[in-house]
Amino acid sequence: MKPAAAGAPYRVPPEPSRLPAFLLAVAVHAVLLGFLWFGISWQSNEPVAVEAEVWDMSVQSAAAPELPPPPPPKVEPQPEPEPAPPPRPVEPPPVERPAPTPPPDINLQREKERKEQEKRELAEKKELEQKRKEEQRKQELAEQKKKEREEAEREKKELAKKEADDKKKADEKKKADKLAAEKAAKEKAAKEKAEAAKLAKIAQDELKRISGAMGTSGSAAKSTAPKADxxxxxxxxxxxxxxxxxxxxxxxxxxxxxxxxxxxxxxxxxxxxxxxxxxxxxxxxxxxxxxxxxxxxxxxxxxxxxxxxxxxxxxxxxxx
Missing domain, CATH: 3.30.1150.10 (Fusion Protein Consisting Of Minor Coat Protein, Glycine Rich Linker, Tola, And A His Tag; Chain: A; Domain 2)
Structure with missing residues (x-):
């Protein structure tokens, strides 16, 4: 096919004929069938002919005429191979039959064993529950001891802080009392000094008055005191x-x-x-x-x- 000229319209090529492909497929299937027929005929065998003669020793008679030979066996066509057998169906599982009822003594023994097993399981369950409670109690006791230690530490710290504060306050009070005592002592000393000076002046004035009343000779004679009031x-x-x-x-x-x-x-x-x-x-x-x-x-x-x-x-x- 010549290429289309430049600028010419594009044409769809015609569809090829399917007849050659069909004839080729028929020829291949015919060859395959011939090979199958040849293989089946080649495997077939002719049956072996068996001849037997019977002799009677006591009676001798004329020989019978020979029989005509049997016709050759008819060759039967070899049957085609059988198809593969279908899959074997799955058999249902056998139904279990109930066990025969044991004698009464075996039932009692089994009931006894069952009760003993239940008792053992109950005892194990109680033991596990007791162990769990014991562990829980130990844990609670440990937590309580921990809280008590923390509380004791807290109280100890608070007591130490309080003692420090009390000591500080006591020192401050002691210092203030000391200052107040010193101040009071100074004031008291000053007051006593002033009172002593006042009393000394009064005594001196009284002595001068008494001396003036007794005269100025400087030697006073002892006189009797007036009658007591x-x-x-x-x-x-x-x-x-x-x-x-x-x-x-x-x-x-x-x-x-x-x-x-x-x-x-x-x-x-x-x-x-x-x-x-x-x-x-x-x-x-x-x-x-x-x-x-x-x-x-x-x-x-x-x-x-x-x-x-x-x-x-x-x-x-x-x-x-």
Whole structure:
């Protein structure tokens, strides 16, 4: 076929004829059938002819005429090979027959074994449950101990912190108390110093007054003191008695008595207390001495004056 000229319209080539292919297929099948027929005929064998003669020894007779030869066997065509047998059907599984009922004693034995097996399984189950509970209890106990340790550590830390805070506060309080005590001591010392200076001035003025009243010769003779004022003595006794605290027994025989020498300023302030005669009971002596000091300043007379020196006598029965 010539190629189409440039610019010419394209033409579809005609479809080739199928007859040659069909004839070729018929020829191939014919050859195949010939080969099959030749193979089947080649494998067929002719049957072997068998001849037998029978002789009778007792009777002799004329020979029978010969029979005509048998016709040749007819060759039968070889049958075509049988097709493959179909697959063998699957046989259903045999049905199991129920086991025969065993005798009663075997049933009892099996029932006993079953019960024993159930008991063993129940015992194993209980044992496993007990082990599980034991493990759980151990775990809970360990967790509780851990919490207790943590709580103890926390409390220990809190206690240490509290002790540190308390110690700090105590130190601060101690320091503040020390400063306050020092301040109070300084103030008290200054106050006592001022009071001592005031009392010294008053005493000096009183001495000057007494010296002026006695004259200026410089040598004063000892004179007898005026008669004591009963009201003045009673007031001093009541003040000292109310300030004295004696918790001992006052039923001792002989009514012990303590005698003190008291020096006071014109204002009634006590300058000194000296034990002249002991009662024989130190506790009583100390109680009366402390009571005299606590009663300062002592009461004055009606005219506002005081006795510079007093002899104070107290017996145990005075405190009954």
């Amino acid at each position: 009963a009201g003045y003595v009673a007031a001093i006794t009541a003040a000292i008695k109310s300030a004295t605290a004696y918790g001992g027994s006052t039923t001792m025989p002989g009514n012990p008595k303590a005698v003190f020498k008291v020096e006071q300023l014109p204002t009634g302030e006590i300058m000194s207390v000296r034990l002249v005669k002991s009662s024989g009971v130190p506790e009583f002596d100390r109680a009366v001495e402390n009571g005299i000091k606590k009663a300062s300043p002592l009461p004055k007379k009606k005219d506002g004056t005081v006795e510079r020196t007093l002899d104070v006598n107290f017996s145990m029965k005075d405190y009954d």
